[in-house]
Amino acid sequence: MTTDxxxxxxxxxQELLRQEIRRFGEERIRPGTAERDAxxxxxxxxxxxxxxxxxxxxxxxxxxSGAGFDMVSYAVAIEELARVCPSVAVTISVSNxxxxxxxxxxxxxxxxxxxxxxxxSGKALGGFGLSEPGGGSDVAGMKTSARRDGEEWVLxxxxxxxxxxxxxxxxxxxxxxxxxxxxxxxxxxxxPADAPGFSVGSPEHKLGLRASRTAPIHFTGCRIPAxxxxxxxxxxxxxxxxxxxxxxxxxxxxxxxxxxxxxELAVGYARDRRQFGKPIAEHQAxxxxxxxxxxxxEAGRVLTRAAAALADAGHNDSGRFASQxxxxxxxxxxxxxxxxxQVHGGNGFSDEYEISRLYRDVRVTAIYEGTSEMQRLVIxxxxxxx
Amino acid sequence: MKxxxxxxxxxxxxxxxxxxxxxVAPRAREIDESGEFPLGFFKQAAxxxxxxVAVPEEYGGAGMDTLAYCLAxxxxxxxxxxxxxILSVNNSLVCDPLLKFGNAEQKKRWLTPLASGQxxxxxxxxxxxxxxDAGSLRxxxxxxxxxxxxxxxxxxxxNGTHADVALVFATVDLEKKHRGITAFIVPMDTPGFSRGGHxxxxxxxxxxxxxxxxxxxxxxxxxxxxxxxxxxxxxxxxxxxxxxxxxxxxxxxxxxxxxxxxxxxxERQQFGRPISDFQAIQFYLADMSTEVDAxxxxxxxxxWTKDQGRRYSLEAAQAKLYSSQMAQxxxxxxxxxxxxxxxxxxxxxxxxxxDARITEIYEGTSEIQKLVIARAxxxx
Numbered sequence: 110m111t112t113d114x115x116x117x118x119x120x121x122x123q124e125l126l127r128q129e130i131r132r133f134g135e136e137r138i139r140p141g142t143a144e145r146d147a148x149x150x151x152x153x154x155x156x157x158x159x160x161x162x163x164x165x166x167x168x169x170x171x172x173x174s175g176a177g178f179d180m181v182s183y184a185v186a187i188e189e190l191a192r193v194c195p196s197v198a199v200t201i202s203v204s205n206x207x208x209x210x211x212x213x214x215x216x217x218x219x220x221x222x223x224x225x226x227x228x229x230s231g232k233a234l235g236g237f238g239l240s241e242p243g244g245g246s247d248v249a250g251m252k253t254s255a256r257r258d259g260e261e262w263v264l265x266x267x268x269x270x271x272x273x274x275x276x277x278x279x280x281x282x283x284x285x286x287x288x289x290x291x292x293x294x295x296x297x298x299x300x301p302a303d304a305p306g307f308s309v310g311s312p313e314h315k316l317g318l319r320a321s322r323t324a325p326i327h328f329t330g331c332r333i334p335a336x337x338x339x340x341x342x343x344x345x346x347x348x349x350x351x352x353x354x355x356x357x358x359x360x361x362x363x364x365x366x367x368x369x370x371x372x373e374l375a376v377g378y379a380r381d382r383r384q385f386g387k388p389i390a391e392h393q394a395x396x397x398x399x400x401x402x403x404x405x406x407e408a409g410r411v412l413t414r415a416a417a418a419l420a421d422a423g424h425n426d427s428g429r430f431a432s433q434x435x436x437x438x439x440x441x442x443x444x445x446x447x448x449x450x451q452v453h454g455g456n457g458f459s460d461e462y463e464i465s466r467l468y469r470d471v472r473v474t475a476i477y478e479g480t481s482e483m484q485r486l487v488i489x490x491x492x493x494x495x
Numbered sequence: 496m497k498x499x500x501x502x503x504x505x506x507x508x509x510x511x512x513x514x515x516x517x518x519v520a521p522r523a524r525e526i527d528e529s530g531e532f533p534l535g536f537f538k539q540a541a542x543x544x545x546x547x548v549a550v551p552e553e554y555g556g557a558g559m560d561t562l563a564y565c566l567a568x569x570x571x572x573x574x575x576x577x578x579x580x581i582l583s584v585n586n587s588l589v590c591d592p593l594l595k596f597g598n599a600e601q602k603k604r605w606l607t608p609l610a611s612g613q614x615x616x617x618x619x620x621x622x623x624x625x626x627x628d629a630g631s632l633r634x635x636x637x638x639x640x641x642x643x644x645x646x647x648x649x650x651x652x653x654n655g656t657h658a659d660v661a662l663v664f665a666t667v668d669l670e671k672k673h674r675g676i677t678a679f680i681v682p683m684d685t686p687g688f689s690r691g692g693h694x695x696x697x698x699x700x701x702x703x704x705x706x707x708x709x710x711x712x713x714x715x716x717x718x719x720x721x722x723x724x725x726x727x728x729x730x731x732x733x734x735x736x737x738x739x740x741x742x743x744x745x746x747x748x749x750x751x752x753x754x755x756x757x758x759x760x761x762e763r764q765q766f767g768r769p770i771s772d773f774q775a776i777q778f779y780l781a782d783m784s785t786e787v788d789a790x791x792x793x794x795x796x797x798x799w800t801k802d803q804g805r806r807y808s809l810e811a812a813q814a815k816l817y818s819s820q821m822a823q824x825x826x827x828x829x830x831x832x833x834x835x836x837x838x839x840x841x842x843x844x845x846x847x848x849x850d851a852r853i854t855e856i857y858e859g860t861s862e863i864q865k866l867v868i869a870r871a872x873x874x875x
Contacts, residue, residue: 115501380873396866399868399873400816400865404868433785
């Protein structure tokens with residue numbers, strides 16, 4: 110019987126990409142991870158190098174200067190990046206998933222020619238403006254407005270928690286075009302960083318992901334060309350939701366990479382650390398923790414790769430799978446970092462040990478690109494719809 | 496990475512689903528309460544090839560793969576966990592070791608009738624004093640001319656009340672510990688072989704669990720499976736496969752519970768609307784769905800790894816650990832969603848909740864799975 114249906118193996122191309130990112134991660138990214146975290150230093154050089162490797166347009170077709178990878182490859186690459194530096198991983202994943210993707214799916218050829226080609230080829234970084242100071246999960250309640258004025262759109266308002274703010278050249282921004290329209294009153298736009306009336310606020314100080322840049326962006330009579338509208342007017346909510354469906358695979362993969370590292374650190378420490386006359390790895394208390402972490406890691410990974418494979422296959426249930434992967438992988442990674450720090454004992458609480466940074470970094474995976482609670486609502490809705 | 500089934504796998508799954516709904520489900524509650532062993536079900540299932548799903552056709556099986564086997568076990572267990580484990584034992588714990596370790600004569604004589612359902616098998620390893628520590632079993636096998644003479648007791652033997660053939664593990668030398676353990680194929684009408692009555696249990700109550708006793712039981716040497724002292728290795732290899740089956744069983748139980756809870760939540764009205772409109776209930780359903788899918792993927796991964804001919808002990812242990820833990824949580828939440836009704840025998844979730852419990856115990860407790868996993872991860 111042939112077994113070319115279900116397979117858990119990576120293709121040769123996917124495996125080669127994984128090895129390439131692993132090598133780059135160990136040689137180029139890891140040596141500076143702790144220092145960038147301590148100094149809150151954005152990894153601009155690494156982003157440029159990853160761009161040259163195709164990682165800023167990883168699933169964008171070659172026609173638009175992207176690398177043309179499939180989603181499984183993308184998930185594998187993000188996992189490897191997160192394993193060495195979750196800040197680098199989210200920087201890359203935001204540019205790909207929530208900036209390139211909606212432009213690819215909903216942009217006109219002319220905006221693809223300018224924005225997407227520049228992003229996907231690695232010459233520019235992207236950002237995404239959806240959340241506001243007063244509205245995160247409740248997207249329809251946003252305040253930022255856009256009004257048509259001749260051949261331009263004029264945006265006013267503020268977006269919060271913008272990853273890559275200040276370093277991005279292009280932003281996908283969702284704003285209200287019909288004040289009383291609710292979720293049908295939103296539209297999505299592509300805003301260049303040099304648009305008049307666009308500015309970036311001061312960076313946030315965060316619990317984790319300190320080397321990734323997060324800041325508010327402001328629109329003060331900000332003018333962009335009419336052609337920068339994505340899709341049609343009123344389609345913004347749909348675009349935002351479809352984008353988040355797609356991006357969840359990236360955050361799930363980031364969670365898996367962090368989880369993988371948390372396990373590696375626990376295993377390494379447990380083998381070296383001696384108590385009661387033997388390595389703590391020989392105590393069942395530690396063995397039980399390691400086994401649980403390893404099992405949940407595999408569960409998160411198969412969910413993530415399955416969601417990516419279903420997206421590649423255009424499966425109609427791929428959105429539910431992406432939410433399930435994001436929900437499970439992020440919560441499992443949070444548990445794993447907690448347990449790994451516990452295995453490290455007091456040392457794990459010290460900045461000298463990598464697990465203390467991971468413990469901070471992992472927290473946001475259950476929050477951004479849709480909190481765990483939003484994932485559960487999305488999953489339940491799809492389940493109950495039957 | 497690809498998770499689409501082949502046409503023949505889908506066909507098998509759909510056939511078994513129909514069989515489960517039409518034939519197995521209507522009697523599931525009744526046999527759970529009475530403890531009646533569903534021998535008729537086994538015979539009918541075998542007609543569909545479920546006696547030995549992954550056994551080649553030349554030996555009376557369906558000639559499919561381990562993944563197909565998992566699909567079948569999930570579908571049967573979704574409506575009746577007792578029926579699921581009956582099949583799982585015959586497939587994983589009896590047919591599989593015969594296929595892997597049996598000689599041509601043994602396969603012809605024993606595997607063919609077991610895989611085609613003419614005979615029902617059971618697996619006799621556990622003893623009153625040897626559960627997780629299987630290497631310390633006390634049943635002895637003394638060589639005497641062309642025979643072995645077996646003495647000892649076995650407990651918790653699934654299918655034991657109705658099986659025709661037992662795969663029995665005994666030691667040829669107690670001093671040698673697990674290196675003395677040897678496997679034997681024993682028809683249950685062999686003189687000196689006796690079995691107990693039905694053991695009433697918390698769950699999977701229709702799976703024919705009983706104890707076995709051997710008193711000066713003579714087993715001809717050609718019925719020895721593998722070499723003397725090879726039994727422990729055979730048992731451990733066999734349990735790897737068994738764990739994949741139990742993992743699929745746990746997925747089936749949990750999926751049954753999830754489906755019933757989803758339907759109930761949409762019908763049940765409280766505070767003027769279906770309880771499925773409340774976030775509290777939606778969150779339960781979302782977690783249940785997520786965990787069922789994760790467990791199924793881990794199960795398929797273990798099955799796929801086995802079908803690749805690679806070592807799969809780690810994958811099997813992870814799948815079994817996760818799926819069984821998951822089944823506890825999911826059946827518990829399904830019962831919770833049903834409220835007081837879920838606590839009654841009127842609703843299937845009460846049975847699913849009880850049935851799920853054993854999946855964390857048999858074919859290696861969760862603690863043993865964790866030791867297997869920890870060893871693989873820490874020694875890597």
